[in-house]
Amino acid sequence: MWDLVFALSLLALFWLGRGLWWHWYEPYAEARRLNLQLYRVKRQGAYLKLWLRHPEGALLPKARAGQHLLLYGTDLAGKAVSRAYSIASDCSQRRYYQLVVKAEPDGRLSQALFQKAEALDTVLCSYPRGHFSLKPGRAPVVLVAAGVGITPLLAMALQAIRQRRQVTLVYQARNQADLLFYPMLRRLPAFTLVPCLSQPEAGWAGRAGRIDAGLLFKLGGAFAQYYFCCKALMTEKLICDLSILGAHQCFNEPFSAAASIQSFSIEMDGHQADSMGQRSVLDALIAASVPLSYDCKGGSCGLCKVRVVSGEYKQVLDAAVHCGDDEVLACCIQPTSALVLTSLDAEAEVVREPVPPLTKAEPA
Numbered sequence: 199m200w201d202l203v204f205a206l207s208l209l210a211l212f213w214l215g216r217g218l219w220w221h222w223y224e225p226y227a228e229a230r231r232l233n234l235q236l237y238r239v240k241r242q243g244a245y246l247k248l249w250l251r252h253p254e255g256a257l258l259p260k261a262r263a264g265q266h267l268l269l270y271g272t273d274l275a276g277k278a279v280s281r282a283y284s285i286a287s288d289c290s291q292r293r294y295y296q297l298v299v300k301a302e303p304d305g306r307l308s309q310a311l312f313q314k315a316e317a318l319d320t321v322l323c324s325y326p327r328g329h330f331s332l333k334p335g336r337a338p339v340v341l342v343a344a345g346v347g348i349t350p351l352l353a354m355a356l357q358a359i360r361q362r363r364q365v366t367l368v369y370q371a372r373n374q375a376d377l378l379f380y381p382m383l384r385r386l387p388a389f390t391l392v393p394c395l396s397q398p399e400a401g402w403a404g405r406a407g408r409i410d411a412g413l414l415f416k417l418g419g420a421f422a423q424y425y426f427c428c429k430a431l432m433t434e435k436l437i438c439d440l441s442i443l444g445a446h447q448c449f450n451e452p453f454s455a456a457a458s459i460q461s462f463s464i465e466m467d468g469h470q471a472d473s474m475g476q477r478s479v480l481d482a483l484i485a486a487s488v489p490l491s492y493d494c495k496g497g498s499c500g501l502c503k504v505r506v507v508s509g510e511y512k513q514v515l516d517a518a519v520h521c522g523d524d525e526v527l528a529c530c531i532q533p534t535s536a537l538v539l540t541s542l543d544a545e546a547e548v549v550r551e552p553v554p555p556l557t558k559a560e561p562a
């Protein structure tokens with residue numbers, strides 16, 4: 199009897215501690231920054247590989263496979279900017295993090311890093327963050343990556359191999375040059391690699407074309423865990439088709455949501471926007487030229503935090519930033535009804551507004 203009471207008390211303490219952690223420590227942890235050193239920089243086509251370590255060789259904060267770092271820097275015009283990059287390195291070691299940056303034509307930070315990053319530079323970044331990670335269990339693991347989406351899945355593949363699980367990586371890229379980590383992936387033990395090229399060069403003996411759910415189901419079956427890091431539309435279609443085939447354990451790292459096909463009005467600080475064709479409330483507000491601070495558009499920087507006054511919405515991206523009651527990140531939600539918001543900037547303005555001095559009542 200007392201054993202049971204003791205066990206239940208321990209459980210209650212655990213839940214209480216967990217609650218306190220989320221409530222008090224998580225917002226603090228999000229705000230912490232790391233000054234790391236680039237000890238290796240490698241350019242490969244449109245990709246930049248970065249290896250980051252502590253400048254004095256100290257151990258780095260522990261990361262979970264699938265997590266990312268937020269890098270803080272400046273764009274080519276010198277304006278502050280931050281972006282999230284998944285950790286590709288084996289998270290069982292804490293000596294370095296490896297990141298891969300794709301030089302997007304209009305990428306503010308990626309272009310600056312691609313053009314300027316050199317070994318021994320110092321970079322400012324967040325602690326590892328994000329909730330995309332390998333689920334426990336012994337079920338086979340099927341990882342589905344497209345392009346630079348390989349980065350979190352590589353770290354997850356290494357973890358799953360260590361757990362002696364059956365691991366398959368289906369990797370979509372345009373051509374062989376775009377298959378990142380290809381030589382290393384081919385050498386991994388106890389691991390099945392299925393590269394799939396949409397525009398293969400002559401002589402490519404592997405799979406050509408696009409990944410489809412039939413192929414994935416053949417590789418994993420109904421009981422496998424499927425992890426996706428691809429474009430939103432591709433992921434949505436594959437998950438939908440897999441569920442029709444009978445596979446229901448699907449998890450994804452959303453880069454961005456699919457565009458909304460419903461029209462809902464969004465009102466913020468007296469401005470109007472509409473959700474039709476937009477990937478998030480933030481995109482709708484930007485399209486309607488509503489003034490709002492933002493940066494990463496991916497739930498990491500926290501600049502687009504707003505307060506919901508009324509209306510319903512759905513979460514389309516994971517927020518890696520703590521939000522208080524009634525607060526949401528505009529880049530992470532889509533409305534499911536008419537939505538009324540206030541910007542925290544506007545609230546701060548109200549608080550900052552100087553209070554008029556008290557005046558003595560005029561004598562009657």
Ligand code: FES
Nearest residue numbers: 493495500502529
């Ligand atoms: S723009 Fe960075 S969290 Fe929304």
